[in-house]
Amino acid sequence: MIAVEEISLTRGDFSFAGISLQVPESSYTVLMGPSGAGKTLLLESIGGFLPVTGGRILVAGRDVTMLPPEKRGIGFMYQDYSLFPHLTVEENIAYGLKMKGIASCERTSTVKTLLSSFSLHTLASRHTGSLSGGEKQRVALARALATRPSALLLDEPFAALDPEARLSCMDEVKAIQKEHGLTILQVSHDRDEAYRLADQVVVMDNGRILQKGTPAAVFSYPVHPTVAALAGFENMLEGTSGSSEGGRTRLSIGTGTIIADRMVPAGDRVFACIRSRDITLAGADISQSEQVNRIDGQVISMVATEHGCQVRFAGPFPLLIDIPGDRSLQDCQLGDHVVALVAPADVHLIHLPKNTGEGGNAP
Amino acid sequence: MARTAAGRGSLMSSPEQPPRKKYWPSGNSLAAFWIPGMILVGIIVLALLVITIPVLRNPEYLAGAASDPVVFQAFFVTFLAGFCAVGILAITGTPLAYALSRSDTPWKGVVETLVDIPLVLPHTVAGLMVYLLFMSRGLLGAPLGGIGLTFEDAFPGIVAAMVFVAIPYYVNAVREGFGRVPVQLENVARSLGASRARAFVTVTLPLTTRHIMYGALLAWGRAIGEFAAVIMIAYFPVVISTLIYYRFNTGGIAESQAIAFLLILLCLVLFFVFRFLTRRAGVYDDRS
Structure with missing residues (x-):
């Protein structure tokens, strides 16, 4: 479970104060909002890449507010997947295990299992520059899951995919989330993504949370014009x-x-x-x-x-x-x-x- | 229709047809840019020729310079000092370049300006600064002299002058390289368990190889070419630029031309060897 309690953050001209959010254990939460709402900043502050000026962040019951990213046990995936271009698919997946000092034989066996379960075994020795969008996403997911994180933060992971690949990737991610019982917090702009994936939708704008609930509740009964716009009400x-x-x-x-x-x-x-x-x-x-x-x-x-x-x-x-x-x-x-x-x-x-x-x- | 297309295909592949002339669409030619640009390239070619042609016409000067132990020693001192300067820059300049590329402190601009100062200073002023800092009574020269490190008329003095003048060349090139590595890659590396230092070593540094190499080459070229700053702190041991100037004054143009020709030749060989050895370096720099 991820619990964000009254956190504050300032980044340049942008700031948010007193944001609270709960992502229940083994659930999928989609964080929505217009561009510049502060979604990625919130995600990066939970990930530990941006320092918060107040409040607490708890991951699986552990206060990680003052911990560096490497000690938070949170996987992170960006829109462009941020695969390491100088490493092969196999090395990308093994990266986290190596950083955590996992023994070579155990590392090899974990990587093999992941390559197989993500259907990446034929790409193991390829560099990531030549992979398709869907393949890159599978590598990024396998890499993030290799270290068994307590939670996964995804920043618009489907935005760069073509419509066909997008649907199949969404289904894959949802299946993996259910299979591994993962706690996922994902940023998205897309209502369909939220309907397809989310157990909970959280809408934020201008550094504050406007509404949260199930996708059906949020999109059928918006309580703020910004939420209504995201919910697809063309006439306001x-x-x-x-x-x-x-x-x-x-x-x-x-x-x-x-x-x-x-x-x-x-x-x-x-x-x-x-x-x-x-x-x-x-x-x-x-x-x-x-x-x-x-x-x-x-x-x-x-x-x-x-x-x-x-x-x-x-x-x-x-x-x-x-x-x-x-x-x-x-x-x-x-x-x-x-x-x-x-x-x-x-x-x-x-x-x-x-x-x-x-x-x-x-x- | 199909016959026309086939006919056209056979006509195009016929060896008897004259090659088609390429026509640039109006306003699409780069001639307007090439012509003034070639003036600069022409000056460089001419400058090389005025050294090369007389030397090749009078090879006895070249043979004399190539067999002269003083010339050999000057080359050795220059190149070695240049490598030492680059080594010092790599150790100190790489972290500085990284800090500058990732920091958003308000003092960043001040540090960047300070780094650029050797770029805008007259070389004699740079030499004076190095001398005042590293002379035996200097701010740094005095305490370092206490541990046996002498700069005046000594090899460390040459290295100090070379480091000082080459700082902006190295730091700016490497900083640009770090700036091109998305910070998201480091964030992901850290989320996977790498500390900041390990993320730097395992992700950022390998993706900046080309810029580090380029910065090192620029800094080395700048360092071995320094004259004014070097002679102000260390006239001896003689570096190659000092020797060329000395021979120009005492032995005439022909003697200095022969040494200059050797320097150009050695630099070209070194540059080609460097490019060959590092041809695969930075192959992933643009894919990040």
Whole structure:
């Protein structure tokens, strides 16, 4: 288990203070956040490469805050895998064992086992420069696991792979994690990675943790606009809460209003988050009562996408709308006056109470 | 269509066809850069020729210089002092270069400026500094003299002058090499159980081989060519640059030309041997 307790760190102009995080034993945690959020710094401070100015870091119950990286028992893997280019695959894997003073015969046997279990035996004598992305990743993992670390820190390990290799590598890493009961903390930008791998997702921005939970909980019920953006809510409309009635609240956004299925106090700052796929378009003549949220506007751009078409809609507030390919949009043309329809249940509300500048609460 | 392509293929491979002329797309030629650049290269070639041609025309001077024990001793002293200077720089300059490449202390800029000082100083000023530091009553010369290390008109004085003038050449070249090794490699090495020193020795140093070699060669070349700083602390034992200057004043151009020719020849041979021996060094430097 990795336990980060109230750690603080300053690096140039960037700093974070009082960050706490728990990565349960044998679990996979994915740390997400926009670029510059401090994810890699947090990972490097846990790894011992950056000194913290306060707080404690515990690995498998042992306080490692003041220990150098080599004594923390934490494996580390960077996005580019950082394989030693002057060593062969075999020597790369054996490196940690050599540094730890493991006897030559034991070292050879461990390396052989790892080469075999990672299907690297045919590459053993190759230098790493000629390996493919997937092979490099397997070498880096085998090297990190050779010393049997208590935990593994991975900094965007799949970012450099092509889409096909990425999926198979993710599955491999997850299988290895389960097989070895590894505790992994991984930095990622990718929601799909988090869904596929994570038992827990932690989102951070500007040096603070915004939300943590299971991938489904975090991505379905974001409590902060940054989390909502990572969760794939393409439309985030800032406004003010108005009257509430029957479990619903009317929100003032731009020059229009929208109703959400949630009660919040009137006059508070809110973000109405709507996924582009949850909005439908209809002709301007659609009857008023058919949907609760009816937004009149105009189509200002249409772009073909993999799944159909994406429409930019200008009304009392701008909207991005995905039209699936199987739904016909016979009469919709650029410049047409149309109606966007959104069910109140599809409007996720991030409520920012008056007394707090940032952060919100889940429903 | 297929016939056309086949026809074109056979035409292209026909030996009777004249070779195609290469046309540079407009504005793509490097001539505008080569022409002024070749002025410098031309000056170097001419400088070599004005030494080489007269020496080859009058080989008796060359034979005289090659068999002169004074010339032999001067070469020996110069090259040995140069190697000693490089050795001292390797031991002290390599850690300094590493510290400069990895440190983000606000004092780094001050240290970098200090390292560069010998680069911008007139050689006589460098010589004066070395003399004042290492003379028998000097700040360093006095205590070192107490343990039997004399610098004035002695071999250690030559080495001291050579080290001083060659510091920036070695440190800057090696620092650049360390800067090219990603710090992530060291971090990973440390996460695998290597101490900072072992990560440096087992990962960083092997990946900086080319820059260390290059720095050593630059420093050695600079060291053996030093004249002013060397004669101010140690006129004797005579180094080759001192001897060339002495013979120029006493024996004339022809005598000094013959020694200069030998020096050029030996340096070229040494450079080629060095390049041959280190041709595989640094083969992984660019893959890190």
